[in-house]
Amino acid sequence: MHLHKYEKIWLTFGIGSLVLFLAVLGVAAFAFGQQPPSHMASVDSQNLEDTVFAEPGLDQINEDTYRARLVAMTYGYSPDTIEIPAGSTVIFEVTSQDVVHSFTIPGTNVNMMITPGHVNMTEHTFTEPGEYLVICNEYCGTGHHYMQMKIEVTP
Ligand code: CUA
Structure with a gap:
């Protein structure tokens, strides 16, 4: 040819x-x-005790920056309260040990979906002292409406 x-x-x-x-x-x-861009890292939701979420809580990174590693579950967050001084920036790293939840702080722009298997991240600077309520606004079961935690911002 x-x-x-x-x-x-x-x-x-x-x-x-x-x-x-x-x-x-x-x-x-x-x-x-x-994965979608907000899912920066994966985590094994079946074995959180073998991950950085084994001991959820607050770590101070520098003078005015903290990292809060939190675990969402039916029906609450662990830990259920964190305390920081006013002016602090908190980097939230949140995962779920069971189903899809959300991490929502009314009155701020913090509103993220919490998906099992992923480390969901956002950050916020708390300038005003006071008590901030964190709520779940993804329906996650019968206790959904009671699912909450507190952020105490001290003067
Ligand atoms: Cu968790 Cu609704």
Whole structure:
């Protein structure tokens, strides 16, 4: 079979484009991962005791920054209270040990879904002293309406 010169050029161009397209697709999938961008890390929800969530609580990172690792569950959060001085920025890392919950602080822009198997992260700076209530606004069962924790911001 004799291929015309232009046919060869177009055939090469076509295969080249296909290879390039697949390569871009592969790199893009690798770069962005398989999960939505808010899910920065995975965690084994069946074995939280073997993870950084074994002892949930507050760690001070520097003068005015804290990290709060919290576990959401039916129907509450562990720990159920954290206390920080006013002006603190808190990086929240929250996971669920069972079903989907949320971590919502009314009156702020903190409102994230808490999915088992993922470390869900957000941060907030608490400038005003007071007692902040954290609530769950993803229906998670019969005790959903009682699911809450407190953030005490001291003057
Ligand atoms: Cu947890 Cu609703």
